[in-house]
Amino acid sequence: MAKSEAGRTGKDIRSDCWVAIETASSGGLSLEIRSKVESMYGTSFRQTVEDGLNLFSIENARVEIEDKGALPFTIMARLETAVRRLGDPVEKQFLPDMAAQCTYTTTRDRMRRSRLYLPGNDPKLSVNAGIHKPDGVILDLEDSVHPSEKDAARLMVRNALRQVDFMGAERMVRINQGDLGLLDLEFVIPHNVHVVLIPKVESPDQVKAVDGKIQEIRKAGKVKAEVFLMPIVESALGAIKAYEIATASPNNVALTIGLEDYTADIGTRRTAKGRESFWARSQVVNAARAAGIQPIDTVFSDVSDMEGLRASVIEAKSLGFDGKGCIHPRQIQVIHEAFAPTDAEIDRTTKVVLAFEDAQAKGLGVVSLGSKMIDPPVVKRALHTVDLAIAVGKLKGNWRDEQ
Amino acid sequence: MSADKGLVENAAGRLVPTVVNGKEQVPFAGVAKHKPSGARAAPSLASCADFPADGNKVVKDLKTALKAAGLKDGMTISTHHHLRNGDFVANMVFDAVSEMGIKDTMWFPSASFPCHSHNIQHLDSGVIHHIEGSMNGPLGEYCSRGKMRGLGVLRSHGGRYQAVQDGEVHIDIAVIAAPTSDAFGNSNGLTGPAACGLLGFALADSQYADKVIVITDNLIPFPCIPWQIQGNYVDHVVVVDKIGDREKIVSGTTKITRSPDRLLIAELTARFVREAGIMKDGFSFQGGAGGTALAFAIYLRGMMKEAGVKARFVRGGSTRYLVEMLEEGLTDYILDGQTFDLEGVRSMGENPGHVWTSPFTSYNYHGKGNFASQVDAVVLGATEVDVNFNANVVTHSDGKLLHGIGGWQNCLFSRCTILPIPSFRDRIPVLVDEVTTLCGPGELIDVIVTERGIAINPLRKDLLDAVKGSDLPIRDIRDIKADVERICGGAPQKPRFEDKVVAAIKWVDGTVIDSVRQISG
Numbered sequence: 001m002a003k004s005e006a007g008r009t010g011k012d013i014r015s016d017c018w019v020a021i022e023t024a025s026s027g028g029l030s031l032e033i034r035s036k037v038e039s040m041y042g043t044s045f046r047q048t049v050e051d052g053l054n055l056f057s058i059e060n061a062r063v064e065i066e067d068k069g070a071l072p073f074t075i076m077a078r079l080e081t082a083v084r085r086l087g088d089p090v091e092k093q094f095l096p097d098m099a100a101q102c103t104y105t106t107t108r109d110r111m112r113r114s115r116l117y118l119p120g121n122d123p124k125l126s127v128n129a130g131i132h133k134p135d136g137v138i139l140d141l142e143d144s145v146h147p148s149e150k151d152a153a154r155l156m157v158r159n160a161l162r163q164v165d166f167m168g169a170e171r172m173v174r175i176n177q178g179d180l181g182l183l184d185l186e187f188v189i190p191h192n193v194h195v196v197l198i199p200k201v202e203s204p205d206q207v208k209a210v211d212g213k214i215q216e217i218r219k220a221g222k223v224k225a226e227v228f229l230m231p232i233v234e235s236a237l238g239a240i241k242a243y244e245i246a247t248a249s250p251n252n253v254a255l256t257i258g259l260e261d262y263t264a265d266i267g268t269r270r271t272a273k274g275r276e277s278f279w280a281r282s283q284v285v286n287a288a289r290a291a292g293i294q295p296i297d298t299v300f301s302d303v304s305d306m307e308g309l310r311a312s313v314i315e316a317k318s319l320g321f322d323g324k325g326c327i328h329p330r331q332i333q334v335i336h337e338a339f340a341p342t343d344a345e346i347d348r349t350t351k352v353v354l355a356f357e358d359a360q361a362k363g364l365g366v367v368s369l370g371s372k373m374i375d376p377p378v379v380k381r382a383l384h385t386v387d388l389a390i391a392v393g394k395l396k397g398n399w400r401d402e403q
Numbered sequence: 404m405s406a407d408k409g410l411v412e413n414a415a416g417r418l419v420p421t422v423v424n425g426k427e428q429v430p431f432a433g434v435a436k437h438k439p440s441g442a443r444a445a446p447s448l449a450s451c452a453d454f455p456a457d458g459n460k461v462v463k464d465l466k467t468a469l470k471a472a473g474l475k476d477g478m479t480i481s482t483h484h485h486l487r488n489g490d491f492v493a494n495m496v497f498d499a500v501s502e503m504g505i506k507d508t509m510w511f512p513s514a515s516f517p518c519h520s521h522n523i524q525h526l527d528s529g530v531i532h533h534i535e536g537s538m539n540g541p542l543g544e545y546c547s548r549g550k551m552r553g554l555g556v557l558r559s560h561g562g563r564y565q566a567v568q569d570g571e572v573h574i575d576i577a578v579i580a581a582p583t584s585d586a587f588g589n590s591n592g593l594t595g596p597a598a599c600g601l602l603g604f605a606l607a608d609s610q611y612a613d614k615v616i617v618i619t620d621n622l623i624p625f626p627c628i629p630w631q632i633q634g635n636y637v638d639h640v641v642v643v644d645k646i647g648d649r650e651k652i653v654s655g656t657t658k659i660t661r662s663p664d665r666l667l668i669a670e671l672t673a674r675f676v677r678e679a680g681i682m683k684d685g686f687s688f689q690g691g692a693g694g695t696a697l698a699f700a701i702y703l704r705g706m707m708k709e710a711g712v713k714a715r716f717v718r719g720g721s722t723r724y725l726v727e728m729l730e731e732g733l734t735d736y737i738l739d740g741q742t743f744d745l746e747g748v749r750s751m752g753e754n755p756g757h758v759w760t761s762p763f764t765s766y767n768y769h770g771k772g773n774f775a776s777q778v779d780a781v782v783l784g785a786t787e788v789d790v791n792f793n794a795n796v797v798t799h800s801d802g803k804l805l806h807g808i809g810g811w812q813n814c815l816f817s818r819c820t821i822l823p824i825p826s827f828r829d830r831i832p833v834l835v836d837e838v839t840t841l842c843g844p845g846e847l848i849d850v851i852v853t854e855r856g857i858a859i860n861p862l863r864k865d866l867l868d869a870v871k872g873s874d875l876p877i878r879d880i881r882d883i884k885a886d887v888e889r890i891c892g893g894a895p896q897k898p899r900f901e902d903k904v905v906a907a908i909k910w911v912d913g914t915v916i917d918s919v920r921q922i923s924g
Contacts, residue, residue, distance in 0.1 A: 014829050015829045015830070036829075037829070037830045037831060037895075038801075039800070039801040039802065039896065039898045039899065040800055040801065040830070040831065040832075040895035040896055040898070041830060041891070041892060041893075041895060041896065042896065043896060044892055044893060048892075068829065069828075069829025069830040069831060070829075070830065071830055071890060071891065071892065072891075072892040099889065101889075127890065128663075128664050128854055131664065131667060131854045131855060132663060132667060163890075165886075165890075328663065329663035329664075329667070330663050330666060393874065
């Protein structure tokens with residue numbers, strides 16, 4: 001006989017539910033479901049709960065649920081969490097279907113201008129994250145999840161990965177530190193995670209441990225798609241070791257920095273001007289560039305200050321960063337606009353690209369524009385700039401025709 | 404009347420009662436099909452000789468006024484909603500009616516708010532027989548549970564004027580809450596502790612009711628200028644301590660939505676208006692005070708500034724944001740139906756370009772034309788929209804009556820009617836196969852803007868062509884609905900209803916477009 005509960009209810013809770021289970025030795029199942037969508041989805045709700053209890057072979061129990069309009073994947077996660085919290089070892093997982101909208105892939109060099117953090121245990125925020133068109137979404141299992149809810153968040157994130165259409169955004173998960181993070185991987189890796197963010201990295205070994213675990217899970221689960229890594233530098237030691245971290249795994253695609261923890265670690269506070277973190281940020285940019293991966297800047301956390309955000313992105317861009325973290329969907333557009341090339345940059349880079357293509361067509365080894373010779377890294381950068389300009393609509397996909 | 408008298412299928416395929424509260428009904432025949440003939444209704448003739456020569460119509464209290472107005476069992480009493488959820492008057496009136504021992508009255512509010520749930524006791528006790536007017540929140544629930552003796556009748560603001568003007572509803576006594584009045588009964592909403600802006604919703608009542616009582620907490624010496632309500636229509640004036648709770652009448656500051664999803668919908672809506680070529684010099688649009696409508700106006704204002712475009716007029720409900728547009732010269736006029744915040748009230752009092760309108764000028768079916776059809780773009784809400792663009796504003800998907808129609812049906816006649824709505828809320832689909840209650844026929848609804856894309860009514864080929872080549876996410880409404888059903892776990896079950904009809908939904912011409920049934924359980 002055991003009791004457990006999971007999920008949330010209350011006046012201000014939406015799109016979530018609360019589940020309580022009390023097992024018994026006999027008497028069969030008794031379900032008490034109070035749902036605000038009873039008249040629309042009452043039958044389907046009951047079916048979901050019965051399927052779950054059946055999967056976990058729970059035959060005698062009293063189950064009470066208070067529902068505030070939870071979507072099916074949320075109901076399934078909450079029910080499974082409650083079952084796991086009964087205490088007996090559970091082998092099976094109560095998985096929603098893998099939606100066709102969740103199977104798209106990523107590429108190593110894709111644009112990563114914006115990444116939107118989504119608290120892993122809050123289903124309400126993830127469902128519509130994709131409509132705001134971030135380059136990436138981060139389902140967070142670490143700082144935004146209370147230590148007592150880590151088990152619940154893991155299942156919620158797993159189910160979101162199988163059901164929520166992020167509409168082309170790169171699907172990232174930030175795992176916890178240490179062993180807890182390795183356990184997180186078991187639950188999420190089989191469900192088309194594109195990038196794993198590793199928090200508080202101070203040595204290449206941490207990256208290797210995560211990478212090793214991922215390869216193990218991929219092999220066992222026959223996961224074909226590669227899973228990329230983005231280590232987060234958040235301490236003085238991490239900043240010192242940035243290059244070793246950036247080169248720790250061939251699966252690293254970006255290196256980023258978390259300034260809240262970093263500034264505390266060096267014994268100061270984060271300021272608007274950011275002089276205290278100038279060295280660390282430049283260190284991350286240089287380490288990433290040296291390793292051939294993308295340097296990505298920290299999160300801008302004042303959601304009401306759009307001009308501050310814009311200035312911060314322009315500064316990040318000038319330092320060499322390719323991307324910025326955000327915690328509110330309205331920040332995304334500002335970030336994309338600020339990373340967008342200026343008209344003068346577009347003018348110059350399109351000329352470079354045309355000159356390069358012209359040289360290629362003529363079989364010339366050397367690219368020149370006017371009287372100046374253009375080096376290959378400049379061409380590569382120009383192609384990237386043109387992509388950025390197209391992405392924000394400042395340049396048409398068929399711009400060559402209009403030249 | 405009882406609902407089992409028989410229902411007929413109307414032109415929209417909906418089953419509607421043929422008799423409502425003892426009156427024969429015309430089923431909805433299609434848009435612009437029903438044109439009643441005959442003469443306008445009129446109140447009984449008055450003689451100025453019967454009124455005090457000094458112009459002082461103030462009586463001791465409300466009961467004295469009601470008695471002098473000849474209050475009897477079964478009479479129709481009207482009130483108005485310009486004091487919104489801060490209104491004390493409608494409750495005061497039925498408390499007085501109850502104390503006078505009167506029964507079976509019909510309450511004919513221009514709208515009701517949650518503050519009026521106070522009057523549920525008077526429905527229970529028999530003082531009020533039934534309500535014809537919007538029933539919000541608790542009153543809607545009361546009606547939906549089949550507790551009201553008569554049928555609820557829901558009309559638009561224009562439809563209310565139509566019903567009064569063609570005699571479908573005869574008002575015995577109108578009680579008008581006036582933020583400022585003189586002893587003759589001239590009144591306005593511009594000043595006084597309960598200032599609300601304008602009193603347009605009470606205009607028809609002042610002209611067509613047999614007896615008119617003005618109730619105020621700010622009596623000033625004759626003349627009360629401007630007289631939005633003319634004292635020549637008024638029988639009695641009553642002075643009380645307070646007619647409303649200022650805090651709940653207008654908001655000090657109007658708040659824009661902070662929901663990122665709704666902001667996105669508002670921005671997409673503004674972009675649509677721009678890309679479709681509607682936003683051009685001399686155009687017009689209707690704002691609103693709902694979070695999304697407000698944000699739409701703010702985005703559009705930014706785009707107008709950027710493009711150097713100026714509007715000829717903007718239709719209110721006015722707010723600080725519309726007032727700023729007027730003061731910045733982005734529009735020549737605000738044609739206002741109601742003011743939602745203090746800035747709106749101030750502007751209306753000061754600015755000759757901020758003009759008050761009434762349901763007569765804007766919406767009335769028996770007018771010789773109206774303003775609503777001259778507006779280039781209108782944004783409105785809805786609780787449900789179906790794949791044929793039919794929309795519902797009065798019930799939720801669980802079948803419960805929760806909102807009034809307001810000016811919603813009347814505004815559908817604009818040149819481009821846009822509904823910016825989320826495609827689902829929590830696990831409640833907004834896009835459905837068929838609306839629970841039909842309030843607006845799809846042929847009048849042009850564009851649905853959701854967080855998952857914009858659906859244009861196939862009837863509007865011109866709009867489809869206008870946005871061709873833009874980068875707006877234009878989609879088939881059925882595709883967006885399919886997304887919603889995937890997310891919510893299939894199509895929703897239909898709500899279960901009892902057979903009993905509890906309310907009739909009127910179309911703008913007085914025909915019955917749909918009925919609402921008692922909910923089960």
